[in-house]
Amino acid sequence: MSEAVVPDAMVSPAVGGLHGEKAGGPAVDFSYVGIDAILEQMRRKAMKQGFELNIMVVGQSGLGKSTLMNTLFKSKVSRKSVLATAQEKIPKTIEIKSISHDIEEKGVRMKLTVIDTPGFGDQINNENCWQPIMKFINDQYEAYLQEEININRKKRIPDSRVHCCIYFIPPTGHCLRPLDVEFMRRLSKVVNIVPVIAKADTLTLEERDFFKKKIREELRANGIDVYPQKEFDEDAEDRMINEKIREMIPFAVVGSDQEYQVNGRRLLGRKTKWGTIEVENIAHCEFAYLRDLLIRTHMQNIKDITSSIHYEMYRVRRLNENNTVMAHANGIPEHHLSKEKFHSL
């Protein structure tokens, strides 16, 4: 079938835009085509489908992880693991607990999954404590990959990949501990890490600034790229916004799910003898910044980086490793196998 398709090069239309007016003469009604109605269509489709978000919280027990999650989403998304009696031992293994909730706000439905890691960093010997977590994250990527490779695929592949991992740094005020550095170094390569300083109400403002500076230096020195990663900034505008955020991480947060009366208003806070800390007051702590980053402005971006960068990296690694595995299995010398596309069959 000698049929020729002649694709012409990209051409801008003769008229500059779809809106236009002729000068002089009766007003020309260049009627509105309606292309921008697609935004509305997209929005409708997104609202109908709903969203999914998977957040993992990692940190030693007692740092306020569950409380922070509850504060972020203003509901009991995470059950506090309170050890009832002294007889209950600290778990010998790291558990990974994943709890999902359907939440809805102004017509937008979201399936929120909070993945908790009780037992992290609680043992005496914490070597390799990141392994189960790394394995979990990779298992989610694997599940997604398997679904994607299916011949008969689902219309919408359920997304259980961890979008964001919030790492809780204990407020020592000095510097990062080896455990923190090791964990963040390894996991920043597979998932978006957002480090936060937990229980920040134990630090004064000066101590807080010093601590943050120290942490930033150590992260830089160890080559740890936390969210928002420098290399994924798309354009100058993005870079500007993200630079501001990068100057503020790690956020010093305080969590609370109890309301107190302050100046005639009911606010979330922690009441102590020397005053009430308002969680959402940016003069008191940086919870609001964290919430804005995670939820109000960068949520879609976090999900995009997970799916288009971290997941793709995993996929490349996995498909390449299959190549070499099969080579050894079939006795083919490796140099015969090239990373070809499937279609070359």
Place this chain on the structure above:
Amino acid sequence: MSKCKSVYYMDKGVRPLSLAGHVGFDSLPDQLVNKSICQGFCFNILCIGETGIGKSTLMDTLFNTNFENFESSHFEPQVKLRAQTYDLQESNVRLRLTVVNTVGFGDQMNKQESYQPVVDYIDRQFESYLQEELKIKRSLHNYHDSRVHACLYFISPSGHSLKSLDLVTMKKLDSKVNIIPVIAKADTISKSELHKFKIKIMSELVSNGVQIYQFPLDDETVAKVNTTMNGHLPFAVVGSTEEVSVGNKMVKARQYPWGVVQVENENHCDFVKLREMLICVNMEDLREQTHTRHYELYRRCKLEEMGFKDTGPESKPVSLQQTYEAKRQEFLVELQKREDEMRQMFVQRVKEKESELKEAERELQSRFEQLKRLHADEKAALEEKKRLLDEDQSSFSKRRAAAQLLQAQSLTANGKKDKDRKNSGFM
């Protein structure tokens, strides 16, 4: 040292939860939309119709611009497709529009294969997307999606029924692309004829099992308008980029001696309905249907054809890879075998040729020998003759010499006798 084992369990039941205050994730659709604005949108329309039926004019009218078109001849030997891509912008939305027109459709004497180039084009676009998706290092979000999202099929306004070419083509395309049939040049049909024509067309499509694109009814906000519009299919359209002044406005219209057909007047034609449905209401759904239904079907068929199967739930990536590897092995083995065969054949032929040549050489050699012998014989014979001749000559010369001597002797003897006689005579 206690090895950190992992225990994990996923809570299978997803419970609904009510929020105590404003969290803020209602901005999520806005974030999504903003990202799409940055990326821009992509839309590809395929127009199938006979030459001169008004495809390019309709595209110009729909998108309010002047795409660079030129009239095609009616003498194309085969159906071809011409694709042109344009970057359009309206307020803050950037659209990369690709318009694919058929060239020479319906012009040939034998129209049996007319649909094939169209089907091939659509399949090619699916194929390149599939290849991109199957690559190891891929960049799907940067990929320029060229899959056909909507196919406008232009029906000639005969007023009677669909042509068999129309039915055959649409039947071949209905599982590959969203077909929206339109009646072109609708200003040649009267209102009552049009009504009957539409009913006839729809019933023919149904009775032949052609599945055209139905506007979606699952979203309440648009279900009502979509249902009404579904009832108006196929849209009877008129296209025009020329303006005529009607009243105190300039409108797009076609001017006839008996009146003016206004393109955007809903009483005159269904152009506004088409624009509404195609662009304003259902563009996203068209793209989604293309991706989730038509593309998935293509992908499924293609992969099954290549021999991949979903084996067990445990080892899917491996099984795909395994099948791939097995096939590759098979292929390589096959290749090797063919190569060996060819080599063998080659060696055989070479041998044969060699023996042939040797044979010839031998023959030549024997002939040469023969000739040489012949020559030698002749030479010998000639030598013999020469010898004989020489002998003869020598004997002859001997005899001559002898004869001469004898003659000389006899002469001198006679001379002496004569002398003696003479001498004696005088005495």
